[in-house]
Amino acid sequence: MGVLLIAEHDNTSLNAATARAMSAALAISKDVHILVAGNGCSSVAVEAGKLEGAAKVLLAEAPHLENHLAEELAALTEPLAKQYEAVLAPATSVSKNFMPRLAALLDVAQVSEITAVKSPDTFERPIYAGNAIQSVQSSDAIKIITVRTTTFEAVEEGGSASVEKIDAPASVGLSDFIGEELSSSDRPELAAARVVVSGGRALGSKENFVKYIEPLAEQLNAAVGASRAAVDAGYVSNDYQVGQTGKVVAPELYIAVGISGAIQHLAGMKDSKVIVAINKDEEAPIFQIADYGLVGDLFEILPKLQSELSKSSG
Amino acid sequence: MKILVPVKRVVDFNVKIRVKADGTGVDLANVKMSMNPFDEIAIEEAIRLKEAGKAEEIIAVSIGPQKAQETIRTALAMGADRGILIKCDDEVEPLAVAKLLKGVVDAEKPDIVILGKQAIDDDSNQTGQMLSALLGWPQGTFASKLELDGGKARVTREIDGGLQTILLNMPCIITTDLRLNEPRYASLPNIMKAKKKPLDEKTAEDYGVDITPRLKVLETVEPATREAGEILATPEDLVEKLKTQAGVI
Numbered sequence: 001m002g003v004l005l006i007a008e009h010d011n012t013s014l015n016a017a018t019a020r021a022m023s024a025a026l027a028i029s030k031d032v033h034i035l036v037a038g039n040g041c042s043s044v045a046v047e048a049g050k051l052e053g054a055a056k057v058l059l060a061e062a063p064h065l066e067n068h069l070a071e072e073l074a075a076l077t078e079p080l081a082k083q084y085e086a087v088l089a090p091a092t093s094v095s096k097n098f099m100p101r102l103a104a105l106l107d108v109a110q111v112s113e114i115t116a117v118k119s120p121d122t123f124e125r126p127i128y129a130g131n132a133i134q135s136v137q138s139s140d141a142i143k144i145i146t147v148r149t150t151t152f153e154a155v156e157e158g159g160s161a162s163v164e165k166i167d168a169p170a171s172v173g174l175s176d177f178i179g180e181e182l183s184s185s186d187r188p189e190l191a192a193a194r195v196v197v198s199g200g201r202a203l204g205s206k207e208n209f210v211k212y213i214e215p216l217a218e219q220l221n222a223a224v225g226a227s228r229a230a231v232d233a234g235y236v237s238n239d240y241q242v243g244q245t246g247k248v249v250a251p252e253l254y255i256a257v258g259i260s261g262a263i264q265h266l267a268g269m270k271d272s273k274v275i276v277a278i279n280k281d282e283e284a285p286i287f288q289i290a291d292y293g294l295v296g297d298l299f300e301i302l303p304k305l306q307s308e309l310s311k312s313s314g
Numbered sequence: 315m316k317i318l319v320p321v322k323r324v325v326d327f328n329v330k331i332r333v334k335a336d337g338t339g340v341d342l343a344n345v346k347m348s349m350n351p352f353d354e355i356a357i358e359e360a361i362r363l364k365e366a367g368k369a370e371e372i373i374a375v376s377i378g379p380q381k382a383q384e385t386i387r388t389a390l391a392m393g394a395d396r397g398i399l400i401k402c403d404d405e406v407e408p409l410a411v412a413k414l415l416k417g418v419v420d421a422e423k424p425d426i427v428i429l430g431k432q433a434i435d436d437d438s439n440q441t442g443q444m445l446s447a448l449l450g451w452p453q454g455t456f457a458s459k460l461e462l463d464g465g466k467a468r469v470t471r472e473i474d475g476g477l478q479t480i481l482l483n484m485p486c487i488i489t490t491d492l493r494l495n496e497p498r499y500a501s502l503p504n505i506m507k508a509k510k511k512p513l514d515e516k517t518a519e520d521y522g523v524d525i526t527p528r529l530k531v532l533e534t535v536e537p538a539t540r541e542a543g544e545i546l547a548t549p550e551d552l553v554e555k556l557k558t559q560a561g562v563i
């Protein structure tokens with residue numbers, strides 16, 4: 001029956017999360033088709049075809065698919081899904097939006113944010129902010145699954161799947177796209193970065209966030225993240241939030257600056273390889289999971305850390 | 315206009331749960347329970363629409379054990395007008411919750427249903443989207459701003475790259491994100507008044523919904539734990555460790 005993998009993209013390039021979700025798809029079936037749905041996105045389909053293990057790429061293009069509205073994507077994928085044993089997508093804001101809608105149209109459950117494939121019908125997923133891991137077995141004929149990409153390695157390039165154009169159904173016309181305000185940054189993407197520097201409430205202002213966190217991130221070629229408190233206070237925009245209800249990251253190095261370490265924050269970063277915490281309170285819970293800690297005032301520590309880093313790289 | 319707000323009773327967000335040693339689940343005995351935080355935001359948004367004269371009635375509905383009544387009472391104390399408890403003693407999966415909610419929507423005919431984006435116990439993030447599909451309504455998920463205007467809903471959504479604005483036909487489904495509003499606390503007089511507000515009790519059979527789970531939970535285990543590492547004296551030590559011991563810079 002095979003698996004349908006939904007590609008994450010912006011109509012211009014394929015998002016790296018897709019190559020990671022591909023690993024999960026291949027653990028279910030060796031026959032994986034990739035769906036690229038959007039508008040003017042044929043170059044994305046070519047990129048997707050290069051993923052190791054891709055048997056075929058389906059390309060659906062239409063103006064009403066351009067912005068990946070849930071109503072439109074669910075209508076497109078409902079008939080397609082019936083030809084597969086499972087439909088997978090990396091757990092991005094696009095798939096979290098439309099995949100449950102697809103599942104309900106098919107009258108099946110969704111298994112959210114799996115972290116392991118134990119067999120083609122049994123999966124692991126975190127619950128309670130990652131404080132428990134559940135193994136669930138699905139009895140549905142079609143499995144609808146979103147994949148937490150931090151726990152799956154990306155497949156290599158090396159495939160040469162052909163691209164087949166498919167027709168998109170007419171627009172369901174329930175919703176309209178008005179606009180987007182995307183944060184622009186020269187820094188690497190949070191979900192994919194090798195190093196992440198995150199700031200918390202302790203930064204105290206947007207100006208301090210820019211003054212203290214940005215240059216350190218620059219020096220380490222790191223992505224910038226934040227706690228919910230820092231986002232709520234307006235120091236950075238919503239898409240920087242790391243945690244249970246924000247982004248989940250697992251970089252080689254995660255540096256938490258002025259973040260206490262609430263369970264909701266830990267849920268988004270505790271699988272990082274090396275964790276550094278900088279906090280003036282030696283009792284802060286973040287130190288219980290940090291590999292290295294510095295206790296003290298971040299406004300004194302960060303400038304020193306920067307000068308040490310430039311010494312050592314210079 | 316009528317607004318329906320589903321509210322779930324969950325383990326309080328401040329509690330660090332314990333997994334039972336025999337792998338059969340999470341230990342919920344004597345654990346503090348509260349309304350799912352995203353549902354408080356949903357109730358707050360509904361109240362603000364009512365206060366702005368855009369809605370007349372707010373109905374809070376919960377699916378769960380008898381004790382989920384307390385969660386509905388909290389919603390009533392915040393400002394919802396009446397409640398419906400659909401009594402189910404076992405865990406109900408998002409698809410079945412959505413089917414039950416569809417039953418309530420068919421009976422009550424609300425113009426908007428505002429749900430939380432995610433229940434902080436199962437972390438599913440599914441129910442609102444599923445309900446939209448079952449009703450054939452548009453959905454505005456992960457909302458950080460909601461404006462009703464000219465028979466449409468204008469929704470700003472938190473997405474991976476920033477913010478997106480969409481326009482929805484009515485009736486519609488909204489799911490709340492953290493920045494939508496800051497929920498109020500119920501005042502003591504309002505808590506007293508809430509005790510007198512109507513609260514209906516129903517069962518899944520009343521809505522003709524089969525709530526048999528589709529997913530079988532085989533095992534629930536603790537995640538791999540991390541040991542606390544070392545506290546270093548200076549930034550210089552840190553750079554040294556990151557280079558030589560951890561090898562990450």
Ligand SMILES: Cc1cc2nc3c(=O)[nH]c(=O)nc-3n(C[C@H](O)[C@H](O)[C@H](O)COP(=O)(O)OP(=O)(O)OC[C@H]3O[C@@H](n4cnc5c(N)ncnc54)[C@H](O)[C@@H]3O)c2cc1C
Nearest residue numbers: 200201202227228229243244245246258259260265280298
């Ligand atoms: C439903 C729900 C979902 C949530 N989702 C998330 C989520 O996804 N991500 C998330 O992060 N949070 C989330 N939270 C919030 C979470 O519970 C915490 O409130 C939040 O993470 C705290 O942020 P913080 O650590 O920056 O702030 P605080 O807890 O206030 O910690 C600030 C820390 O900075 C230290 N500090 C202060 N001044 C200095 C200084 N000068 N130098 C050094 N250290 C200093 C303090 O000792 C303290 O430890 C959620 C909460 C709820 C209810």
Ligand SMILES: Nc1ncnc2c1ncn2[C@@H]1O[C@H](COP(=O)(O)O)[C@@H](O)[C@H]1O
Nearest residue numbers: 320321377429430432433438439440441
């Ligand atoms: N048992 C329930 N009773 C009432 N509302 C629920 C229930 N389960 C889920 N919901 C609603 O659906 C939202 C998302 O839940 P979930 O899909 O389980 O993450 C919650 O924030 C609630 O608004």
